[in-house]
Amino acid sequence: MTRLFHTYIxxxxxxxxxFAQQTLVVDLNDTIHxxxxxxxxxxxxxxxxxxINWQDISGANSASFSxxxxxxxxxxxxxxxxxxxxxxxxxxxxxxxxxxxxxxxDSVSHGFVAxxxxxxxxxxxxxxxxxxxxxxxxxxxxxxxxxxxxxxxAEADSALDPxxxxxxxxxQFNRAQAYAHDAGANRTPNTTWINPINEIQDWxxxxxxxxxxxxxxxxxxxxxxxxxxLTASTANGGVGSGFISDAFSSTLRIHxxxxxxxxxxxxxxxxxxxxxxxxxxxxxxxxxxxxxxxIGSFPVNATKNFGMAVRCICDCP
Numbered sequence: 001m002t003r004l005f006h007t008y009i010x011x012x013x014x015x016x017x018x019f020a021q022q023t024l025v026v027d028l029n030d031t032i033h034x035x036x037x038x039x040x041x042x043x044x045x046x047x048x049x050x051x052i053n054w055q056d057i058s059g060a061n062s063a064s065f066s067x068x069x070x071x072x073x074x075x076x077x078x079x080x081x082x083x084x085x086x087x088x089x090x091x092x093x094x095x096x097x098x099x100x101x102x103x104x105x106d107s108v109s110h111g112f113v114a115x116x117x118x119x120x121x122x123x124x125x126x127x128x129x130x131x132x133x134x135x136x137x138x139x140x141x142x143x144x145x146x147x148x149x150x151x152x153x154a155e156a157d158s159a160l161d162p163x164x165x166x167x168x169x170x171x172q173f174n175r176a177q178a179y180a181h182d183a184g185a186n187r188t189p190n191t192t193w194i195n196p197i198n199e200i201q202d203w204x205x206x207x208x209x210x211x212x213x214x215x216x217x218x219x220x221x222x223x224x225x226x227x228x229x230l231t232a233s234t235a236n237g238g239v240g241s242g243f244i245s246d247a248f249s250s251t252l253r254i255h256x257x258x259x260x261x262x263x264x265x266x267x268x269x270x271x272x273x274x275x276x277x278x279x280x281x282x283x284x285x286x287x288x289x290x291x292x293x294x295i296g297s298f299p300v301n302a303t304k305n306f307g308m309a310v311r312c313i314c315d316c317p
Contacts, residue, residue: 024095025216026069034076035064036090041082048075051094051112052120072097073111096215101316103133103144110213118151118169118180118188127213130155131314132251136232140225144314149257150209151178151310156255159248162271167257170307172197173277173287176207179260179307185267193265196285197304203279203287210312220279221313223288223299230290230297239297244274247292252311254292260307269293275300275308 026032034045045060049071057067067076078090092114101108109128117124132147134140148155151169161167169178172194180188203220205211210218221229229252232238237251247254258270269275278288282301289302302308 024093026072026095026097028069028072028097030069031066032069032076032093032095033064033066034078034093036078037063039063039078039080041080041085044079044081046077046079046089048077049073049111050125051075051092051114052125069095069097101131101144101314103131103314103316106131108146108214108218113213115176116178116209116212118178124180124188127151127153129214132253134229134237134251136228136236136238138224138228138232140221140228140313141232141236143225144316145221145252146312147253149309150213150312151180156248156253156257159244159255160271161255162258166255167270168309170260171209171277171310172260172307173281173302173304174199174201174203174207176209176212178209179265181258181260181267181270187260187265187267193263193305195263195305198285199304200281200284202281203277208279209310214312217314217316218312219315220277220310223278223280225313226276226278226288226290227299230299239292242297244272244292244294244297247274247297254311256293257309259309262303262305262307265307275302275306276311277308 043061045057045065046054047057048054073096076093079087081087107128107130112125130147131144134143134145149168152166154165156166164182169180171178208220210220230239231241234240234246239246239250244256254274256272256274259268259275261268273291273293276290281287285303286301287304289300289308291298291300
């Protein structure tokens with residue numbers, strides 16, 4: 001099958017548009033055809049397998065070229081040089097492979113993804129996540145979920161595990177950028193915290209970290225899916241509307257990873273509470289989230305500027 005990727009870029013003496021990374025899921029050995037419009041100068045297509053180190057593709061020096069997707073994941077972009085202008089690059093096309101997984105046995109993984117991963121340092125470069133099969137009825141039941149928080153490098157060993165390795169990363173609602181807090185509660189990236197967030201918008205596919213890091217089959221859970229897990233019986237792997245201890249004993253092994261403050265992005269409640277975003281907003285400045293703690297577990301209509309953990313659910317083939 002041939003997949004077409006089409007983009008635009010302008011030379012240095014015109015306005016330059018900055019594009020977000022796009023993701024394309026293909027079958028291994030599919031043909032990818034890349035085209036660029038409104039470009040001139042010296043053109044060179046580049047490839048990367050980690051989004052950090054880029055190399056020229058031999059012979060790919062025109063506005064379009066085709067390639068076989070025989071080594072995945074891989075990123076493609078176009079470098080343009082003209083006169084005394086600094087080189088500029090097109091948006092990145094990140095190509096991943098369509099994969100059928102055996103949930104509960106197979107793991108899923110990702111490398112560095114620009115605009116999502118906290119930064120380019122090696123500590124954030126690669127992640128591998130265990131998966132688990134849900135066993136309750138209704139929305140989200142009978143689905144494949146991550147057994148770890150997105151961004152984590154290990155599964156929690158207790159309900160109140162406070163380690164950054166198990167807590168993973170934190171996201172503001174419908175924002176692509178992930179934030180990490182180390183053991184000293186230092187935040188990466190330590191950029192200006194977005195406050196407030198005021199828009200009428202559910203979490204978009206372009207900003208959904210599950211989709212963009214793990215592939216098109218993965219996404220953030222809906223409020224109905226989270227709520228169904230919260231109320232499902234403990235016998236079926238749910239929380240039974242119980243406490244953080246019940247959440248940790250559940251199929252999803254929820255633990256107290258905390259959150260980032262809505263006002264400043266500072267770390268809060270790690271080791272005592274768990275907070276997760278759903279994919280759906282409730283108003284222009286609030287969205288559906290879920291809290292698991294020592295006083296109970298329940299949905300929370302939270303302001304979008306909080307940074308919360310993410311668990312992913314799969315619409316797996």
